[in-house]
Amino acid sequence: MSEKKGGELRKLGELRKLRELRELRELRKLRELRELRELRELRKLRELRELRKLRELRELRKLRELRELRELRKLGEKRELIMFGHKAQEIPPKISFTWMQASLIQRTNDQ
Numbered sequence: 001m002s003e004k005k006g007g008e009l010r011k012l013g014e015l016r017k018l019r020e021l022r023e024l025r026e027l028r029k030l031r032e033l034r035e036l037r038e039l040r041e042l043r044k045l046r047e048l049r050e051l052r053k054l055r056e057l058r059e060l061r062k063l064r065e066l067r068e069l070r071e072l073r074k075l076g077e078k079r080e081l082i083m084f085g086h087k088a089q090e091i092p093p094k095i096s097f098t099w100m101q102a103s104l105i106q107r108t109n110d111q
Helices: 002-089 099-110
Strands: none
Touching: none
């Protein structure tokens, strides 16, 4: 009977070891799951940061485009002011003659 008890005790010891191993495996799985969750969260955070950067870049591009448009408008306004200034002063257009017309004018002036 002592041999039976000894064999049963061994089996119980082995069963305990198996339970402990199962518990350890479950704990490892839980740790791995936690790590995976943390990694996923980190990836999501990185993606969000990248999206924020992209949004900021888009906003900066829009601002640059707006600045360029403002500058172009200013240039257009300056051109209009210059045009109106010339009209207000009424600068006569340059008159150009061909050599034939110029010689006729000289002849009439000489006579």
